[in-house]
Each structure stands twice: as structure tokens, then as C-alpha cells.
Amino acid sequence: MSNMEVWKSELLRSVRSLRSTDEVVFSSADTVVEIGPPDTSEGRPAYNDPDYWDDRYAPSITSKEGDESDAGNVSSGKGDDVYEWIVKYSDVKSRLAKFLDTTSYPAGLDVLHTGCGNSTLGCDIRSDLASTGVRVVNCDYSSNVIDLMRGLYPSDDWEVLDCLGSAGEQGVGEGYDRIVDKCVLDAFTCGGTEREKRDLVGKYLDFCLGCLRVGGRMIVVSFGQVETRGRYFKGETHGRKEEEWGWWWGGDFEVVDVEGGGKAYVYELCKKT
């Protein structure tokens, strides 16, 4: 069984063990499953723990015993090494084209793709929109997955960044115009108490604010419906006064039909201060 198949069956197994449901999650571009409220049952992957992901992306050793030159190599076939959560680029291409429109940006747009994992979304955006002045940096907490993707797509930009840490302390200035999130904020809402989820999402949104220029925007492509996500985009859920909250969200969202069935929810926020 390949790594991807192991992950898929692991996710399905854990999801099936849940007793009640309040959210819908698409475990991949072609599989629709249901996910429940905060879960404490054993065996559920810790999607909200960055270390869980680094382990999950641990390279498969392809070397034969004693062959030092191959030690640590990751599998080189792209097909099995890349994986898309929720949607593929083609599902959100027209929505992203609007979000990344450079018509009013003669100098182009600097885009940060957070929690990229082994998704090719950032590569697809770059190859489609580079000629319009869109530049993409893909980042993830896991050095394992960044090494893998750098090897598979050396023409794209890859960085190890902890999106729950301080952007400034990791050397990221407020230099991005756009942030693309697909299923990353979602990961921080999986498991734990409501307070823990809000704290993680609050830290994540603070990191994103630290990466964006004033007026910069962030798109969140999510499996979460507005009832479960909208609250995170309002400052009061993180104990902030409205004037201290750096984001503006108008309460709007879009529903995107996913090829092969299912839906994804798209939210757009703007950095106001």
C-alpha cells in the first residue's frame, strides 16, 4: 500500500469511529466524509499538531541497506507523492483568478501559500499566472514535505515556516499581498476544546497578519460551513476588541462545486491595519 493509501484509509477509519457530526470534510479531491465535533477518541489523527504532519511526511527510504548515497532519498515518482485536500486547482481556478488579479498591481502580486503540504496548488498558480506578475512562495512547518516538494518542483519557491509562530521572528516581513490557505485553518479546528481551537486559529491569523501588507488579502478554502468558520474571522472570538482586530471580513463566502461531487467554502479576509 502506498503512503497516500495508508493516509486515506487512516483518515476514513478515524472519521468512521466518530459518533456524531457537525461538519463535512472532503478528505481528498474525490472522497467525501463527515467529521465530528471535538473528539477525544483514541486513534484520531492530531491534525491540529504540527508534529503530527512532520511525522506523516517522513520520507520513505528508498535505499538498499548499505547504499549510503541513496540514504534518506524520497520516492521520486510525483504521482503518488502529491496529494490535494478538499479541492484541486481546477475546482477553484476561476475564484483564484479573481483573487489574484494583477490589473491594479503593475508591480505584480507576492503570494504566500501557507501549509502547502504536498499540494501542487502553488505550483499550478505559478505556472498559470506567472505571466501576469503573480509570484508564489509555498511554506509548511514540515521540513520533510518542503524537502520533498523542493525535489519534485525545483522551479517553485519552498520555505519552512511555522504558521503558529511569529512571522517577524522567522524573518518574514509584511511583504505579501495575498495569502492562499487550503485546508490549513481547518486543521487547527480539528480536535481539542473550543477555546483551544480558537487560540490556535487566533495564532495562525496573527501570523498571517504579520506576513501581509496593509490592505493585503487572504483566501481560505475550507471544508467548514459558515456556521463553523465565520466565528473565527471575528476578533471577539479571540478575546480582542473590534478596534484591535486586524482583519476585516464582510460575512460573505462562496460555495464551490467540487469536481466529482461535494462542496468547498471560500472565505476572503482583508488586513485592515
Ligand SMILES: C[S@@+](CC[C@H](N)C(=O)[O-])C[C@H]1O[C@@H](n2cnc3c(N)ncnc32)[C@H](O)[C@@H]1O
Ligand atoms: C490538511 S493539510 C493541507 C495541505 C494542503 N494545503 C492541501 O490543501 O492539500 C494541513 C497542512 O498544514 C500544515 N501545517 C500544520 N501546522 C502548521 C504550522 N504550524 N505551520 C505551517 N504549516 C502547518 C501541515 O504540515 C499540512 O501540510
